Amino acid sequence: MASANAKSSFNLARFVLYTLLAVFCIYYLLPLYVMVVNSLKPLSEITAGGMMALPQEWTFAPWLSAWSSAQVGVEATGLRPYFLNSIIMVVPAVALSTMVGALNGYVLTKWTFPGATILFGLLLFGCFIPFQMVLIPMARMLGLMGLAGSVPGLIFVHFVYGIGFSTLYFRNYYAAFPTELVRAAQIDGAGFFRIFWRILLPSSGPIAVVCIIWQFTNIWNDFLFGASFSDFDSQPMTVALNNLVQSSTGVKEYNVHFAGAIMAALPTLFVYIVAGRYFVRGLMAGSVKG
Amino acid sequence: MSISEAANPRGSVVDRLRDALPKIVLSPTVAIVAIFVYGFILFTLYLSFTDSRILPTFGWVGWKNYENLFRIRAWDTAVTNLVIFGVLYIVICCALGLLLAILLDQRIRAEGFIRTVYLYPMALSFIVTGVAWKWFLDPGIGVEAVVRGWGWTTFEFNWIKDSDMAIYTIVIAAVWQTSGFVMAMFLAGLRGIDSEMMKAAQIDGASTFALYRRIVIPQLRPAFMSAFVVLAHMAIKSYDLVIALTGGGPGTATELPATFMYSYTFTRNQMGIGAASAVIMLMTIAAIIVPYLWSELREKK
Numbered sequence: 001m002a003s004a005n006a007k008s009s010f011n012l013a014r015f016v017l018y019t020l021l022a023v024f025c026i027y028y029l030l031p032l033y034v035m036v037v038n039s040l041k042p043l044s045e046i047t048a049g050g051m052m053a054l055p056q057e058w059t060f061a062p063w064l065s066a067w068s069s070a071q072v073g074v075e076a077t078g079l080r081p082y083f084l085n086s087i088i089m090v091v092p093a094v095a096l097s098t099m100v101g102a103l104n105g106y107v108l109t110k111w112t113f114p115g116a117t118i119l120f121g122l123l124l125f126g127c128f129i130p131f132q133m134v135l136i137p138m139a140r141m142l143g144l145m146g147l148a149g150s151v152p153g154l155i156f157v158h159f160v161y162g163i164g165f166s167t168l169y170f171r172n173y174y175a176a177f178p179t180e181l182v183r184a185a186q187i188d189g190a191g192f193f194r195i196f197w198r199i200l201l202p203s204s205g206p207i208a209v210v211c212i213i214w215q216f217t218n219i220w221n222d223f224l225f226g227a228s229f230s231d232f233d234s235q236p237m238t239v240a241l242n243n244l245v246q247s248s249t250g251v252k253e254y255n256v257h258f259a260g261a262i263m264a265a266l267p268t269l270f271v272y273i274v275a276g277r278y279f280v281r282g283l284m285a286g287s288v289k290g
Numbered sequence: 291m292s293i294s295e296a297a298n299p300r301g302s303v304v305d306r307l308r309d310a311l312p313k314i315v316l317s318p319t320v321a322i323v324a325i326f327v328y329g330f331i332l333f334t335l336y337l338s339f340t341d342s343r344i345l346p347t348f349g350w351v352g353w354k355n356y357e358n359l360f361r362i363r364a365w366d367t368a369v370t371n372l373v374i375f376g377v378l379y380i381v382i383c384c385a386l387g388l389l390l391a392i393l394l395d396q397r398i399r400a401e402g403f404i405r406t407v408y409l410y411p412m413a414l415s416f417i418v419t420g421v422a423w424k425w426f427l428d429p430g431i432g433v434e435a436v437v438r439g440w441g442w443t444t445f446e447f448n449w450i451k452d453s454d455m456a457i458y459t460i461v462i463a464a465v466w467q468t469s470g471f472v473m474a475m476f477l478a479g480l481r482g483i484d485s486e487m488m489k490a491a492q493i494d495g496a497s498t499f500a501l502y503r504r505i506v507i508p509q510l511r512p513a514f515m516s517a518f519v520v521l522a523h524m525a526i527k528s529y530d531l532v533i534a535l536t537g538g539g540p541g542t543a544t545e546l547p548a549t550f551m552y553s554y555t556f557t558r559n560q561m562g563i564g565a566a567s568a569v570i571m572l573m574t575i576a577a578i579i580v581p582y583l584w585s586e587l588r589e590k591k
Contacts, residue, residue, distance in 0.1 A: 021393055025407050028470065031422040032410075038425075046431055049439035103315050111312035119320065121587050126327035128579045130527050132551040132568040134330040136337060136346065136561065141326075160326045163319055192311045221415035223530040228556075238417040242534055245421050254425050261421040265414050272413035276406055279413065280474055 039063060039259035046254045062255035066244070066263060070256050073232055073243045079260050081233070082240035086220060086267075089151050089236055093158035094215040100159075101166025101211060102204065106196050108167070109174040110182050120171065127164035134161075135228050142229060149231035157229060158219045165218075166211045169285055173207035174200060206278070213275055214282035217268050237264045331572065338569045342561035355566040364542050365567065368550040371457050375546065376525040378461045379468075383521055384514065386465065387472025392502060394473070395480045405477070408470035416467065420534020423463040424450070453543035456536055460528075460544055463535055468524065472517050479513030480506065519582045526575050547571050 038046055039062050041055035050056075068078035104123075108116050138157060139148070147153030177200060185195045226236040235243070241264045245257045272279050338356070341349040359365050390408060394401055411419065426432045429448040437445040449455035483506060491501055529548035536544040538553070547567055555564025 017393060017396055017398075021398065021404055024390060024393075025404060028407050028411060028466070031419070031426060031466065034426050035422050049431070049435040051426070051431055052436045100319060104319050107312040107316045113313070117587055121583055122328070123319070123323055124583055124587075125576075125579065126323055128523055128575060128583075129327065129331070130548065130568065130571040130575055132529075132548060133334050133572045134326065135552075135568075136555060136565060137330040137333040138326070140346065160322055163322065167319070191308065192315075217413060221417075223415065223417050223533070227533075228552075238415050238530070241421065242417050245424070245534070246537065254431060257421055257425065261418045265418045268413045268415070269410065272410055273406075276409075280409065283412065283471060283474065284478060 035258045035262050035265075038255055039066075039262055041255060043251070043253055043255050062253070062259040063263075065253070066256045066259040070244055070253070070260070071247055071249065072240050073235075073247070075232070079237065079240055079244065079263055082235050082237050083263065085151055085230075085234055085240075086237040089154045089158065090216060090219045093155045093162060093219050094212055096155075096159045097162030097166045097215055098208065098211050100163055101168075102170045102201070102208070103196070104163070104167040105170025105172075105174045106200055108171045109177070110179060110195075110200075111192070120167070123164050123167055126161070127168070131161070131224055135224075139228065149229065149234055151230075151234045153229055154225060154234065154236065157225050158215075158222065161225075162215050162219065165214060169207050169211045169214070169282070170204070172285060173204070177203070206281075209275060209278045210282040210285065213271055213279050216271060217279070220268055334565050334568055338562060338565035340562055342565065344559040344561065346561065351562065355562040359563050359566045359570075362563070364545055365547075365550055367542050368545045368547045371544060372526065372546050374457055375460055375464075375528070376522065378458070379464050379525050380518060380521045382461065382465050383469045383472045384517055386469040387517065388476050388507075388510075390469070390473040391476035391480055392506075394477060405474070408473055410470070411467040412471045414467065416528075416530035417534045419463055419467050420531050423459070423466070424535050427459050427462075450536060451540060453540045456540060456543045460532060460535060464525075464528065464531055467531075468521065472521070475513050475517050475520075476510060479510045483509050515582070519578055522578050523575050526571060 034051060037054060038051060040058055040060070041050070042057055042059055042061075045053070045056060066078060067080050069076055070078050072079060072082065108120055142148045142153045142156070145153075145156075147156060181199055182195055185199055190198065220236075221238060222236070223238045223242070226239040227242075230236065230239060241260050244260050336348075337346055339350060339352060340355075341347055341351050394404060398404065427447070427450040429435065429446075429451060432447075434445060434447040437447070450459045487505060488501060491505055496504070527548060528546055529552070532538055532544055532546055532549050538545045538549045548571065551564050551567040551571065554560045554567065
């Protein structure tokens, strides 16, 4: 009797538990549902108060409009050119900051020197500063370098402020790598780059993925630098999306806005779904240092 | 090394170069950080004591920008908003994150899937989050219109248009985006707790609630610390979400220091005051981050 009671209360507890978990799933998925559903219906259905309903008439027109013909800022180009800007910006910035981070991590763990920890601390602090602190001098500097308002300028900025985190990842990863192997290779006459290339790099796959995903997500999602250092024709996707949504002229095409928002979210969402494990590892390493 | 140097003096230059190679490899980073982080910090710090308006100028005005800054109503609003937003954001994220982590730690079927769902907003840009919530909370088409459409015609939910309540919509959207991340941090902490100790307490007849309150939660202290530092620094830097969700409005109702700095520097041409506000943001973040980094890096040794 007692055990039957315990069992039913146990089942009740499990039921409550799963219900709660499901409710929170709905909470997190609701905005995504709203975006997807409303990007596929005509504007009239949204303005008639049907935001939560499935489309009565399914249409792909908002997507086409957001991609190639919607008014972004002053021109009716759609988001396509800005999506391309973001890609052109993100690829070199990620590659450069990851490569430099790997070399830095290698030096800071296997060729360490007095003051290396302090140097690393100073480097890390640079990751956390409010970037408002560097906006004014960076605007000047980009002007001096002839990179003002250009995609290469944004690549440079993201590279510079991406080094801190990529160094953090590789440093913590290489710290756990057996130093004896490096010393043995040194005795065998292998040089600095050879050891890096032959011994450390081949086993760096996981952390490279973590680092690339982190940098990609951060740089793709950046808004502050994009808004500060780009011109009309070099804006990244986030800035263009914001312009699309905030533009005050004409009717507010909510369905087009939602389609645009999904476009801006797709690359990072895709990476998250394909390689979520690495994304979470990156998040954790960026906060709880391991 | 010393043997080869003695035997072959011509090789010594090469050898020394080889010894210096690690530092040579590191030097571009050192130069970049020295200029683009610390040099720029000093530059902005200097500007905050000058009469800069549209462009940097170098007429020294002492503390005048700081005195003016604290007299500006919009700055006062921004700081008050940051306190409201920051406290609610951190407390709610931690509470929700802890609750979700504990729920998920009960040997749940499909845990991986649920975790993925809770955490995906973290992969989105704050601009995307802002756009989604902007229209979802909009009284004309969002929640209010939908509930009215269901027959409750007097239902009201117009916080985003209400200057007294708009700041809370920022909290709602920000919590939605980050709470899953806090959950992941706590979950990692929970998984690191010694299960023997929990079993012993269970055998002693401790209830599940007491078990968590007395044994589990105290052990999550490091996770709480990390969550606090990450959330606090994100709160202070919050910019994108405000821009996308409310644009700082209605009026200046949802202005935060980050948006204040931007508008004073780049649209109102008060660069000196903008720089002063950036310095205060940096000081606040440094007060949180420096002790944290210090303790993290010292433990490592």
